[in-house]
Amino acid sequence: MGEVTLDFLQDILKDDFPDVTITNFEGAPGTKRGDNYxxxxxxxxxxxxxxxSDGTTASDEPWQGSIIYKCLPESALLRDAFKSDELFCNEVAFYNKIWPALSNFQKQWPNLKVPFKAIPKCYLAQSDIVVLKDLKQQGFVMPDRRQGLSIEQSYLVLKNLSHFHALSLAMKCHSPEDFYELVNVKDGISEVFFVSENEEYYKNYYREAARNALEMVEEELQDTENKDKYIDKFRDFCKEDTFFTTMVDLVTPKEPLAVICHGDCWTNNFLFRYADGDIAEMCIVDFQLARYASPALDLIYIMYVCLERQQRAEHLSSLLDYYVEEMHARLLEMSEEGSVFHTSLNRDVLFDMVQQEFRRCGRFGLGVALDMYPIMTCDSTEAPNLYQANDSEACWKPVWTSNEACRRKMTDLIVELVDGDML
Structure with a gap:
C-alpha cells in the first residue's frame, strides 16, 4: 500500500465526492486469511x-467513507504460481474495456426493464492496482465460504449471471465486430490458467492436488461395494498426460453459445444485501478469471462448487431452467421482432443447448474442485497468508486438508458425475 497518499485518494474520489476533503486514512486487510488467493x-x-452550502452560508462537517484497494501479493513465488500479474491484466481489461462496452451496449435498448448493474463501481484499474467502491458501506455481506450458497442465493446469482451472459450473446449478434474486439489478445480478456503453454508448469501442482483428492475419496469409499468403479474413473480423469489438455479443451470457446464468463463463480465472489431478512440485491466481484468460453463453465461452478449434492439433487434442473428462462427473456428485450432469438435460437433451442453444454463441460467442475474444495473447506490457518511476504515453495502448493466436509464433497461429486455418465 506504499503508493497510497492523501493526494491519490483525493484524486480518485473527486468525481463522486467533489465537496469532500480527505484528511486521514488507515488501511486494514479487507478479507480473512483463506478468502482470496x-x-x-x-x-x-x-x-x-x-x-x-445553502446558497448564503457554508460549513464543513465531518465525513467518513472507505474504499477497497486491491493489489498484487508481495510474495514473488505466489504471484508467479497463481499468475497474479496476468490475472490482474485480465481484471484491468474487464473494468477498463469489457464492462464499459457491455454497459454501453445495453443502454441502446430502451425496452430493457431492469438493466444489469450487479458490478461494483471501479475508481481505478491499472497494471498492479484496482480500486473499488466498498460495498460494505451499503450493507453488502459475503457468505461464509464453508457454507456455500443457499438455494435462495443461487436463484438470484443465476438471474444475474443470465443477464450478464445475455449481454455477450446479444452484442455478438447485433454488433459482432465490436464484440470480438473485447476478446482480442492485445488488450481484451484471455484465458490465464488453462492454456497449453502452462501444462508443464502446473504439472506438479495438479499432481499433488489430484493425489490429495484421491486419498480423501479412497478413505470415504473404503467400505463401498462399487468403489473401484468411481476411483478408476477419477484416476483416469487425473492422468498427467490428459488432465491439463482436457481442461484446455473445456475452456476453449465453442460457438454460437460462447460468452464472456465471470470465470470464478465461487461463494466469496458474490455479495448480498439483505432487507428485513430477505435478499434485496447482490453484486458480483473479482473478474480476474474472466474468460470467453461456454456459459456452462460459470453454471458448473455454481452447481458443483457452491452447492451440496442434496441441493443439486433437488434443484439442479429447476435452477438450469430458471437460468435459461431469464436469459432468453433478456435476449428478447435486446432484439427486434423476428430476430434470431425469436426464431432459430428460441427458448427451447437455447435450453437444449445449455443442457448439452452443461453435460459436455461437467468434468470441468471436477477439475476445479481439485483446487477449490480444499480452499473452501480448510481452516484459515491452512491457507497461505497473502498479507505476508513469503517466498517459501510451500506457500504456493495446493491447499492440503482432509477435513470431513472436503472428503464428502469430493466423493459426492465423483459419484454424481460417474453415475450421471459425465465422467
Whole structure:
C-alpha cells in the first residue's frame, strides 16, 4: 500500500465526492486469511470534511467513507504460481474495456426493464492496482465460504449471471465486430490458467492436488461395494498426460453459445444485501478469471462448487431452467421482432443447448474442485497468508486438508458425475 497518499485518494474520489476533503486514512486487510488467493485486498478507511452550502452560508462537517484497494501479493513465488500479474491484466481489461462496452451496449435498448448493474463501481484499474467502491458501506455481506450458497442465493446469482451472459450473446449478434474486439489478445480478456503453454508448469501442482483428492475419496469409499468403479474413473480423469489438455479443451470457446464468463463463480465472489431478512440485491466481484468460453463453465461452478449434492439433487434442473428462462427473456428485450432469438435460437433451442453444454463441460467442475474444495473447506490457518511476504515453495502448493466436509464433497461429486455418465 506504499503508493497510497492523501493526494491519490483525493484524486480518485473527486468525481463522486467533489465537496469532500480527505484528511486521514488507515488501511486494514479487507478479507480473512483463506478468502482470496491471487491478490491482496485492503479496506482503506477515510476521514475528512464535507463542505455544505445553502446558497448564503457554508460549513464543513465531518465525513467518513472507505474504499477497497486491491493489489498484487508481495510474495514473488505466489504471484508467479497463481499468475497474479496476468490475472490482474485480465481484471484491468474487464473494468477498463469489457464492462464499459457491455454497459454501453445495453443502454441502446430502451425496452430493457431492469438493466444489469450487479458490478461494483471501479475508481481505478491499472497494471498492479484496482480500486473499488466498498460495498460494505451499503450493507453488502459475503457468505461464509464453508457454507456455500443457499438455494435462495443461487436463484438470484443465476438471474444475474443470465443477464450478464445475455449481454455477450446479444452484442455478438447485433454488433459482432465490436464484440470480438473485447476478446482480442492485445488488450481484451484471455484465458490465464488453462492454456497449453502452462501444462508443464502446473504439472506438479495438479499432481499433488489430484493425489490429495484421491486419498480423501479412497478413505470415504473404503467400505463401498462399487468403489473401484468411481476411483478408476477419477484416476483416469487425473492422468498427467490428459488432465491439463482436457481442461484446455473445456475452456476453449465453442460457438454460437460462447460468452464472456465471470470465470470464478465461487461463494466469496458474490455479495448480498439483505432487507428485513430477505435478499434485496447482490453484486458480483473479482473478474480476474474472466474468460470467453461456454456459459456452462460459470453454471458448473455454481452447481458443483457452491452447492451440496442434496441441493443439486433437488434443484439442479429447476435452477438450469430458471437460468435459461431469464436469459432468453433478456435476449428478447435486446432484439427486434423476428430476430434470431425469436426464431432459430428460441427458448427451447437455447435450453437444449445449455443442457448439452452443461453435460459436455461437467468434468470441468471436477477439475476445479481439485483446487477449490480444499480452499473452501480448510481452516484459515491452512491457507497461505497473502498479507505476508513469503517466498517459501510451500506457500504456493495446493491447499492440503482432509477435513470431513472436503472428503464428502469430493466423493459426492465423483459419484454424481460417474453415475450421471459425465465422467
Amino acid at each position: 491471487t491478490s491482496v485486498l485492503y479496506r482503506i478507511s477515510l476521514k475528512g470534511t464535507e463542505r455544505h
